[in-house]
Amino acid sequence: MTDPTTQLDIPRAFPDHTQLPESDGTFVKNFQEHPQSILLTDSLGSVLQRLHPDGQYCIGQDSGIYWRETDPPEKGAEAPDWFYVGDVPPQLDGRYRRSYVLWRELITPTIVLEFASGDGSQERDQTPFKGKFWVYERVMRVPYYGIYEIITGKLEVYHLVDVTYQKLTPNERGHYPILPMQVELGLWQGNYQNQEMLWLRWWDLSGNLLLIGNEQVVLERQRAEQEHQRAEQERQRAEAAERELAHLRSLLQHQDPA
Structure with a gap:
């Protein structure tokens, strides 16, 4: 018979990525989002090989980052249009990732990017426990947060300093250095996947386009x-x-x- 005095009151285990929804069922907001994400990821190959020769990193595109437990579960997640997090395995237990669960991973993304279809008000929303800006800044504490307004071609990049985001000023090339990744983020006018527009692109720290x-x-x-x-x-x-x-x-x- 088990001695009740030796039993531990273990709380219910937090769910993992296999137990949480991987989609909230909403449409992608514009035709540029997926090509833009692919463009950013494709050009980072050599950089990521240098930063992570062991392959320990992951990139999310419209993938959920769970930061708290809610009912329904997807209300406790944000799904950046693009994000990068280093020093984590690309798969978990040999299975593809369904989402990124902060209370399991404990490593926050280095950068999240939002491609705003409107005026960017949702992406700048600082309402506690609801707004994207507030969640990235105050809970996830993502070091770099970028907001790109597709319609206007406006790019803003914020850097976490102490406990708040500070809006960065672009360098002489009009780029924003993302030092942990040894790259710069900026805008490039050109044609990609049959769409002529301003695209987000990466450059190295010497100003060479990746x-x-x-x-x-x-x-x-x-x-x-x-x-x-x-x-x-x-x-x-x-x-x-x-x-x-x-x-x-x-x-x-x-x-x-x-």
């Missing part, structure tokens, strides 16, 4: 073509020099010895 896969292919093709042209020019110069040398030899052979 390329996505097809851009890297084009760059390598251009480099190969330039190398081919250089080699062809060298070959033509060598042939011209050989012809000139042969001509000089011919002249010397036909000179009158007297």
